[in-house]
Amino acid sequence: MTVTTPSAGAADHWADELWAAVAAGSESAARAVAFGALNAGVSPESVLLDVIAEVQARVGHAWAANRMTVAQEHAATAVNDRVVTALAHHPAVLDATPRDSRGRVTVSCVDGEWHAFPARLLAQVLSLHGWEVDHLGAQVPTPHLIGRLHRSAPVALALSASLAPRLPAAHTAITAAQAAGVPVLAGGAAFGPDGCYARLLGADGWAGHARGAAEWLADGPPAPVRHQPLDDLPHLADQEYTLVSRSAPRLVGAVMSGLAERVPAVRGYAEVQLQRTAEDIAHIVDFLAAALYTDDRDLFGRFLTWTAGVLTVRAVPAASLLPALDVLRHELRDLPRSVTILDHGRTVVDVLTDPPNVLHQHQHHGNPA
Structure with a gap:
């Protein structure tokens, strides 16, 4: 066609x-x-x-x-x-739309991924290229996804993720799909610049856009590579990712308490401000965990750069991020990779902001789901 x-x-x-x-x-x-x-x-x-x-x-x-x-x-x-x-x-x-099917392709979002529109577009484009598409939509639990692959036997799984904290779930889905004999094409912003995390997690292919996905499928998906997650990411043996991800609620609470001690303005926040501040800190912890999972401090730096830009256009100084990073560093002071990533993040924010290092009294921004 x-x-x-x-x-x-x-x-x-x-x-x-x-x-x-x-x-x-x-x-x-x-x-x-x-x-x-x-x-x-x-x-x-x-x-x-x-x-x-x-x-x-x-x-x-x-x-x-x-x-x-x-x-x-x-x-x-x-x-x-x-x-x-x-x-x-x-x-x-x-x-x-061709009347003769070229085969079946499953298109799915990673478990926890609610940004379903890119996958929706991809499903429609692949249909135009003659594929019978099994579009599963947003937030598909990995066991249900694998069960579907066993029943439908597609030639490939196109896996979509927009946010880096979804990468561990993506890794699980990739290895499980490959174990089921289905090659995986990864796509979406979560997989990093030029798909660097797709390769890191062992995906069989990566496409930065729907046309690239159609071309990859047209060339014939390769036989899936079978591998173990720890073989892909040997740095996970230090357990830092596990410790941070599992203690995320405690870390958010500790940072909130630390901010109240260090920055008097926080003690005067209304309930809605406290809730949104806690949500912002939770995002910081989530992206720190993703950076630990990939062992890439630049992932965390890019997140902070984006966050600082969002804050700035809302008249919130980027320096408002610094006290939270400092408190989080103190909480994780015994974890060397976490400290290195947080120090890098602080350097990134320092470059973007003009002192003073104070938490600005403000109404925190919302974060679209």
């Missing part, structure tokens, strides 16, 4: 139109734009990837830049998701 791609200008035009509709929360207007693009001769794949996916990326950037609330971001994502569903029944899409 040959799929044509319109000029960048044409895709940009339709993306701008769809953005206006999605930002307004109008499903009918968004559907009309997508149908209009198809009727104008834009290929179904391009509507999905050059228009809808582009707009979804803008939604994420708008939330991070504080131009969308969490509710607006969720509403926009829901509109885009329903447009993808509507497109599946459009005559242009039905005509472009």
